[in-house]
Each structure stands twice: as structure tokens, then as C-alpha cells.
Amino acid sequence: xxxxxxxxxxxxxALARQKRKHLMIAFTVGLGVSLATAMLGVMFDVGDKVNxxxxxxxxxxxxxxxxxxxxxxxxQSREIDSGADGKxxxxxxxxxxxxxxxxADGKxxxxxxxxADGKxxxxVSGRxxxxxxxxxxxxxxxxxxxxxxxxxFWAYNIVDFxxxxxxxVQAGDQTVPLTGTWFNRTINLPTGESVxxxxxxxxxxxxxxxxxxxxxxxLKALVGSELAKRQNLAPGSRLSVKGPNGLSRELTVAxxxxxxxxxxxxxxxTLALAQELADRPGLVQRVEVSALTTPENELARxxxxxxxxxxxxxxxxWYCTAYISSxxxxxxxxxxxxxxxxxxxxxxxxxxxxxxxxxxxxILTILTLLCSALAISNLVTANVMxxxxxxxxxxALGASGLAITALVxxxxxxxxxxxxxxxxxxxxxxxxxxxxxVFGSWVAVKLAVIPIGALMVxxxxxxxxxxxxxxxxxxxPTEVLHGR
Amino acid sequence: MAGKGTRARNRAFGLKMVLWxxxxxxxxxxxxxxGVTIGATVLLGLITLCYDIPKQLxxxxxxxxxxxxxxxxxxxxxxxxxxxxxxxxxxPAAQLVGLTPFRYEAVRSHMLPYTAVxxxxxxxxxxxxxxxxxxxxxxxxxEALVGVDVSTATGLGPGSLLTLEGRDSRQVRYEKNxxxxxxxxxxxxxxxxxxxxxxxxxxxxxxxxxxxxxEVSLTTSGGQSLEEMAGAxxxxxxxxxxxxxxxxxxxEETVMGKLTWLVYLVTLVVLTLTMICVSTTMMTVVIExxxxxxxxxxxxxxxxxxxxxxxxxxxxxxxxxGLLGSAAGVGFARIVSHSxxxxxLSPEGHLVPVTVAVSAAVTVLASLWPVRRxxxxxxxxxxxxx
Numbered sequence: 001x002x003x004x005x006x007x008x009x010x011x012x013x014a015l016a017r018q019k020r021k022h023l024m025i026a027f028t029v030g031l032g033v034s035l036a037t038a039m040l041g042v043m044f045d046v047g048d049k050v051n052x053x054x055x056x057x058x059x060x061x062x063x064x065x066x067x068x069x070x071x072x073x074x075x076q077s078r079e080i081d082s083g084a085d086g087k088x089x090x091x092x093x094x095x096x097x098x099x100x101x102x103x104a105d106g107k108x109x110x111x112x113x114x115x116a117d118g119k120x121x122x123x124v125s126g127r128x129x130x131x132x133x134x135x136x137x138x139x140x141x142x143x144x145x146x147x148x149x150x151x152x153f154w155a156y157n158i159v160d161f162x163x164x165x166x167x168x169v170q171a172g173d174q175t176v177p178l179t180g181t182w183f184n185r186t187i188n189l190p191t192g193e194s195v196x197x198x199x200x201x202x203x204x205x206x207x208x209x210x211x212x213x214x215x216x217x218x219l220k221a222l223v224g225s226e227l228a229k230r231q232n233l234a235p236g237s238r239l240s241v242k243g244p245n246g247l248s249r250e251l252t253v254a255x256x257x258x259x260x261x262x263x264x265x266x267x268x269x270t271l272a273l274a275q276e277l278a279d280r281p282g283l284v285q286r287v288e289v290s291a292l293t294t295p296e297n298e299l300a301r302x303x304x305x306x307x308x309x310x311x312x313x314x315x316x317x318w319y320c321t322a323y324i325s326s327x328x329x330x331x332x333x334x335x336x337x338x339x340x341x342x343x344x345x346x347x348x349x350x351x352x353x354x355x356x357x358x359x360x361x362x363i364l365t366i367l368t369l370l371c372s373a374l375a376i377s378n379l380v381t382a383n384v385m386x387x388x389x390x391x392x393x394x395x396a397l398g399a400s401g402l403a404i405t406a407l408v409x410x411x412x413x414x415x416x417x418x419x420x421x422x423x424x425x426x427x428x429x430x431x432x433x434x435x436x437x438v439f440g441s442w443v444a445v446k447l448a449v450i451p452i453g454a455l456m457v458x459x460x461x462x463x464x465x466x467x468x469x470x471x472x473x474x475x476x477p478t479e480v481l482h483g484r
Numbered sequence: 485m486a487g488k489g490t491r492a493r494n495r496a497f498g499l500k501m502v503l504w505x506x507x508x509x510x511x512x513x514x515x516x517x518x519g520v521t522i523g524a525t526v527l528l529g530l531i532t533l534c535y536d537i538p539k540q541l542x543x544x545x546x547x548x549x550x551x552x553x554x555x556x557x558x559x560x561x562x563x564x565x566x567x568x569x570x571x572x573x574x575x576p577a578a579q580l581v582g583l584t585p586f587r588y589e590a591v592r593s594h595m596l597p598y599t600a601v602x603x604x605x606x607x608x609x610x611x612x613x614x615x616x617x618x619x620x621x622x623x624x625x626x627e628a629l630v631g632v633d634v635s636t637a638t639g640l641g642p643g644s645l646l647t648l649e650g651r652d653s654r655q656v657r658y659e660k661n662x663x664x665x666x667x668x669x670x671x672x673x674x675x676x677x678x679x680x681x682x683x684x685x686x687x688x689x690x691x692x693x694x695x696x697x698x699e700v701s702l703t704t705s706g707g708q709s710l711e712e713m714a715g716a717x718x719x720x721x722x723x724x725x726x727x728x729x730x731x732x733x734x735x736e737e738t739v740m741g742k743l744t745w746l747v748y749l750v751t752l753v754v755l756t757l758t759m760i761c762v763s764t765t766m767m768t769v770v771i772e773x774x775x776x777x778x779x780x781x782x783x784x785x786x787x788x789x790x791x792x793x794x795x796x797x798x799x800x801x802x803x804x805x806g807l808l809g810s811a812a813g814v815g816f817a818r819i820v821s822h823s824x825x826x827x828x829l830s831p832e833g834h835l836v837p838v839t840v841a842v843s844a845a846v847t848v849l850a851s852l853w854p855v856r857r858x859x860x861x862x863x864x865x866x867x868x869x870x
Contacts, residue, residue, distance in 0.1 A: 024764055031757050031760055031761050031764075035753070039750070042750065053739045056738050260727070260729060260731060261729075342671050344672075345614045345671070345672065348613075348614040348616075349544075349614060352544055352547050353545065356541070361750075363820050363823055364533075364754075367529070367819070368754050372758075372761065375519060378522070379768060382512070382768045383768060433749075433753075434750065437749055438742055439742060
């Protein structure tokens with residue numbers, strides 16, 4: 001009993017008397033912990049943050065009608081047979097058009113915009129008569145079912161989606177593609193939630209001169225920069241378009257956009273207008289979906305080839321992880337009439353970059369933690385070492401090795417705890433600083449950081465003092481007190 | 485003369501004192517040296533990575549595919565082999581990841597029309613690493629790759645035979661047999677094409693040296709910007725238009741910018757904290773020697789000479805720690821670069837003197853404050869143990 005009281009008395013005395021020394025320990029431990037907290041905070045969140053940033057590359061899933069590719073081939077054969085236009089360019093382009101998903105692709109774009117004028121003419125003849133004969137309603141998706149995309153298991157990871165319906169229209173003396181879409185549509189889900197989605201968020205690389213599109217104003221449209229140049233259009237101009245069914249509409253140009261791709265030769269309007277001009281009420285040709293995904297691993301690759309080959313447990317793991325293949329599978333589940341294809345250019349690169357960034361931060365964190373642990377233990381060693389005289393005196397007065405160890409350790413731990421707490425708070429601040437400066441958003445600090453930080457303080461200050469303590473216990477009181 | 489001799493002797497004595505004090509306090513020296521070495525390791529390692537990571541990430545971003553497309557500037561024109569050679573020569577070799585020509589032809593197979601694309605498969609793998617091929621990439625002449633949509637529609641798969649026919653520019657019929665070596669899927673237009681090698685395409689159509697377009701993949705970190713390179717191509721190969729793929733370039737700028745910032749900021753935070761850590765260690769080591777300073781002063785040492793001795797010690801420690809840390813820092817950077825990007829890195833030699841200088845400066849500055857305090861204090865007070 002008395003021993004305990006003496007112990008605490010000595011501890012408090014030591015803490016009060018040697019303030020500066022203990023402050024130094026607290027400070028160093030605080031620095032180490034703040035570093036650890038900041039790095040761990042960033043480490044756990046960097047994946048999500050970078051994933052968000054990578055969304056600027058656009059959609060990573062393309063949703064098309066199930067029969068699209070087969071019927072697309074059929075449709076193409078009729079076009080060639082009836083149009084009798086064997087010119088390579090016209091055909092490549094006709095194909096890209098028929099297979100709607102190809103439109104947004106960089107490759108088709110690059111070449112298409114270079115030759116659009118030449119091709120547009122070749123295309124007209126084949127186009128006028130095929131729109132009505134070869135495409136039936138099986139080649140379309142119902143617009144009113146699309147909200148279900150937001151109701152799959154990984155609904156939360158669907159960042160954005162937009163439907164498209166393209167129809168060739170006569171604008172002035174030219175035939176140009178008019179694509180109807182949702183610009184920025186708010187839809188109410190049966191669950192009571194509402195989501196806002198549309199094309200504007202998917203095409204972050206477009207530059208727009210004028211007003212953005214408005215879903216509520218079907219007679220306002222966006223015009224591609226190449227078309228605007230050819231026809232001398234500017235925001236506010238009027239443009240008359242005539243659909244394949246003979247229907248004519250007078251449009252107002254809301255804005256002129258530049259995408260660097262084939263879209264620059266066309267018109268982007270509301271979905272309602274395109275459906276009216278194409279005579280396809282309530283139908284769309286394809287949907288682009290942008291989803292946050294987990295980088296693929298062996299399991300995901302196997303599942304992508306054949307989900308049936310997985311064991312029960314594997315299947316559950318796969319289904320409940322946001323792999324691109326499981327999200328595609330879930331969309332196909334909820335919309336039976338569709339085929340969902342990952343756009344590999346985006347999906348694959350995304351995974352690679354995400355993996356690298358995460359790995360980089362993890363390794364940096366580990367190395368930094370190691371260094372700060374070394375630095376802390378180094379300081380603790382320095383601190384313990386200089387107390388040889390004090391400890392020699394205690395030994396001379398008959399203190400046991402255990403009592404001395406307990407006292408020194410208790411001192412160090414108390415100082416470390418205070419330092420660690422302060423360091424934790426500073427570290428949180430630093431993590432937020434990094435999050436706000438780099439990504440412009442708060443870093444969500446995971447709870448796991450706290451036990452890791454606490455454990456680190458404990459382990460590092462204990463481990464750091466051990467070698468020094470061992471040396472202290474071996475001290476000969478006479479030698480130390482003699483002044484050596 | 486006498487003055488010179490005294491000064492020389494003083495200097496020798498000073499040096500002896502520094503070495504002696506370092507030697508006598510071996511364990512203390514070890515602690516301080518460890519501290520400085522850790523600091524220098526982090527310093528050199530992180531700065532090297534700061535140079536290296538943006539470059540390495542830039543390479544990773546090339547997996548998004550081509551960021552420049554070359555086409556003929558007149559409508560419907562085709563690029564000649566000369567155009568491509570001139571363009572390739574105009575691009576800096578260190579930044580060129582790949583240049584892939586593409587030639588599109590309308591063909592028929594079993595009466596159904598397809599688009600055949602002639603290209604270089606080695607180049608495609610460099611510029612479009614995201615292509616997923618089931619089966620094998622074509623290696624030998626007469627082998628073809630079919631898009632996954634073509635494959636599902638026709639049942640063609642690895643090993644199948646495929647006959648392509650069509651008419652060349654003089655309207656002469658041609659026909660050629662291919663073996664399908666693999667099925668390619670990308671999720672976009674490529675899924676609907678049939679790919680053959682450019683040589684096969686030229687042999688088939690009897691028309692060579694012309695392509696429709698070329699995709700170019702270029703890294704931008706640490707060199708010319710894309711705009712500069714596009715300009716260089718257009719001057720070197722008249723009639724060629726170099727277009728940037730805005731979608732890829734703009735997004736890459738944004739994301740790369742942020743990632744680079746992340747690395748810089750993390751480095752800044754880690755470095756600041758590490759340097760403070762080194763300073764506190766140094767301070768602790770110096771503070772506990774206040775008694776020694778008091779004793780020296782009591783024996784008649786001048787404040788300045790005491791300070792000089794301590795700072796000299798700090799300088800020596802800083803330089804030594806800086807050198808040791810530089811070696812360890814290169815290892816640190818190597819580990820990160822190797823385990824993340826799977827590539828080694830070229831150490832930036834000029835960073836070593838910087839590291840040594842910074843460690844020396846930090847050590848000296850960190851000892852400055854406690855030494856000045858100790859020197860200012862009355863020797864009697866220090867020696868009494870206050």
C-alpha cells in the first residue's frame with residue numbers, strides 16, 4: 001500500500017520537476033502520432049477520392065439492348081444492299097452509328113471528325129430508307145425502366161447515367177445526327193429517394209459556350225462546334241431540323257459545345273425531341289453509366305468470364321463487391337432486356353491507376369510510420385540514458401530493478417499519452433488540410449485510425465525505452481555516482 | 485607569426501575537443517546520429533519520389549489510350565508512309581509510348597459486310613493496353629482478330645477460318661483466307677471490327693503505304709507539352725493534322741494534377757514533421773550537456789568558443805548523418821518505386837549534396853538554441869544543478 005503511494009508521489013514529482021524533459025518526449029510522440037494519423041487518414045480515404053476524380057474520364061459501363069449487335073449486323077447488310085455504297089469510310093461510320101455505344105469512343109471520334117464532311121454525303125442515301133425498315137422496337141430500351149439502374153445492390157456506387165437516342169435529321173442542306181438525352185434530370189425512385197442524373201456530369205471534358213441544356217425546354221438544343229462553324233450558328237441562333245418522318249421543328253441554339261470528338265458534328269437535344277423526330281416515343285438506344293468500382297482481381301476476372309463457375313462463397317463475395325463485372329451483372333439482373341458492357345478503356349485504366357495510387361500511399365505511410373517510430377524511440381532512449389545518475393542513486397538507496405523500470409516507464413507513458421492525444425488532433429487537421437487542398441473535399445477519417453495510433457504510441461514508447469532500460473538496470477551505482 | 489601559431493594550435497585543440505566529446509559520449513552520439521540519419525533518409529527518399537512519381541504515374545495514365553490522332557488535313561485523304569515516318573521523327577523518342585496506324589476497308593464475308601481494320605498489333609498493344617483478347621494476339625501473317633460482337637453474331641472464335649472478300653480501288657475483286665487467332669473486346673467500337681495486320685491488308689487489296697489515321701500515345705511529364713508536339717508534327721509533316729483527344733488529355737491533366745499535388749503535400753507535411761523531430765532530438769542531446777558547458781565557462785572558456793565547439797559538433801553530425809541518410813534514402817525511394825510501379829528509378833545525384841546541406845543546417849540550427857541558452861546562464865547556477 002505504502003509502496004504504491006510512494007510510487008505515485010515520485011511519479012508526480014518527477015513529472016512536475018522535469019517538465020522540460022517530459023515536454024520534449026510528449027512533443028516528439030505528438031509529432032509522430034500526428035504524422036501517423038494524417039497519413040493513415042489519407043491512406044484510408046485516398047481510394048475513394050481518386051475514384052471520384054477518375055470519373056472525369058466519363059462512363060465506364062455501356063448499356064445496350066440485348067439483341068443490338070445481331071440486329072446491327074442485319075441492319076447493316078440492308079443498308080449496304082439498298083444503299084449500294086461500298087465506300088470504306090461511309091461504311092465504317094454507318095457501323096459506328098448503328099452500334100450506338102461506339103459514338104463516344106475516342107478513336108471513332110478522332111477519325112470521324114476529320115472526315116465528317118466527306119462521309120455525311122455518302123451516308124445520306126443509305127440512311128433515308130433504313131431507319132424505318134430494319135430497326136424494330138427490340139433494338140430499344142424503355143425510358144421509364146431506367147430508374148431501376150439506381151436500385152441495384154450497388155446503387156450507391158452509380159454516380160451518374162444518361163440515356164441516348166440518335167436520329168439523323170436534315171438541318172439546312174445537311175444531314176446531321178441529333179442525339180436526345182437527359183441533361184440534368186431529377187427522377188423519383190419508388191423508394192422515396194430522388195436522384196439527379198444526366199449527360200452534363202458525364203462529359204466533364206466538354207467545353208460549353210452559352211447556356212447548358214435544359215430538360216424542360218425541348219426546343220432548345222446544344223450544337224457541336226464543327227456544325228456551328230459550318231452553319232454559322234451561335235447561342236441564340238435559330239435552326240430548323242426535319243426528322244426522317246417528315247416532322248419539322250424550329251430549334252433555338254442554347255449553347256455551342258466542343259468535345260474534340262464526333263459529337264462536334266451533331267446536335268444534342270432533349271430526349272423528348274429526339275423521340276418525337278424518330279417516332280420512338282418512350283424509347284432510348286443506349287445508356288451510359290458511370291460507377292465507382294473496386295479494382296478487379298483474379299476473382300472478378302473469373303466471374304466476368306462466367307459467373308456460373310464460382311463457388312457459393314466466391315459468388316457472394318463477388319456479388320457484394322463493387323467490381324465492374326458485378327455491377328454490370330446486377331444491371332442485367334434488374335433490366336432483363338439489356339446487355340451491359342464495361343468500357344474497358346475507362347474501366348481497366350481506372351483500376352490500374354487506383355491500385356497504384358493506393359499502393360503508393362500505403363507504402364509511403366508504412367515507411368513514414370517506421371521512421372517516426374524510430375525517431376520517437378530514439379528520443380526516449382536519449383531521455384532515459386541521461387538519467388543514469390538519478391537511477392544510480394535510487395539503486396544505492398535500495399530500489400529494486402522492477403520499481404525503477406516501472407517508474408521510468410510510467411513517466412514516459414504519461415508524457416506519451418498527452419503528446420499522443422495532441423498529436424492525434426493535429427494529425428486530423430493535417431489530413432483535412434491535405435483533403436481540402438488536393439481534392440477540395442473533407443477526408444472521412446476512419447475509426448480504425450484511433451486504435452492504430454494508440455497502439456503505435458504504446459508500442460513505440462515501450463519498445464523505444466527497452467534497450468535503454470536494460471542498460472540502466474545493469475548500471476553499477478558506485479560507478480555512476482562516482483561520475484563516470 | 486606567433487599569432488598564427490597560436491591560432492593553429494587553438495584550432496587543433498578545438499578539433500580535438502570536438503572529436504573527444506564525440507568519442508566519449510558514444511551512445512549519445514549514436515542517438516543523435518540515428519536521429520539525423522532518419523531525417524536525411526526521409527528527406528532524400530521523399531524528394532526523389534517527388535521527382536519520380538509524376539513521371540511514373542504519367543506512364544500509368546497512358547493506359548487510357550492514345551492522346552493524339554494523326555489524320556490527313558484534306559477531307560477523305562489518307563496518310564502516306566512518308567507522313568508517318570516524318571511524324572515519328574518529329575516526336576521526342578523519350579515521350580513516345582507508341583504510334584499505331586489504322587486502315588479501314590469495307591469487306592464481305594459469307595455475303596455479310598464487315599469493316600476490316602489493318603494495323604500493327606505490336607503497336608496496338610502499346611497504345612491501347614486496355615484491349616482484352618481471348619485467345620492469342622495474331623503473330624503470323626494470315627491471322628486475324630475479331631471483335632466480340634462479330635464473334636457472337638457469327639460464331640467465329642479462336643481457330644476458326646474466315647474468308648474476306650472485296651474490291652480494291654480499281655474495282656478488282658480479291659479474296660483472302662484468314663485464321664482467327666483471338667477475340668477482342670473493349671466495350672466500344674472495336675467490338676464490331678475485324679483486325680488484320682497492315683501487311684496482310686496491303687497484300688489483300690494490292691494497295692500499300694496508305695493508312696486512314698494513326699493513334700499516338702505520348703507521355704507529357706518532364707518534357708514537351710502535347711500542344712508543342714502536335715505543332716512539331718504539323719511542321720515536320722505538311723498535310724498531316726495532329727488532333728488532341730480532348731477527352732483523354734483534359735481528364736489526365738485534372739487527375740494527374742491532383743495526384744501530383746497529393747504527393748507534394750504529403751511530402752511537405754512529412755518533411756516538416758521529420759525535421760522538427762530531428763531538431764528535438766538534437767536539443768535533448770545538447771540540453772543534457774548544460775553542466776559541461778557551465779564547467780567549461782567556469783574554467784574560463786569564452787562563450788563564443790563554447791558555442792563554436794557545439795556547433796562544430798552539430799555540423800559534423802549533420803554531414804555524417806546526411807551522408808548515411810542519403811544512402812538509405814535512395815533505398816527508401818527504390819523500395820517505393822519498385823513495389824508500386826515495378827520499375828527502378830534513376831537516382832538524382834544532385835540531391836545528395838542538398839540532403840547533406842539541409843541535415844547539417846537543421847542540426848546546427850537545432851543545437852543553436854539550447855547552446856545559446858546554456859552559454860547565457862551563469863556557470864554557478866548551472867553547476868549547482870538548477
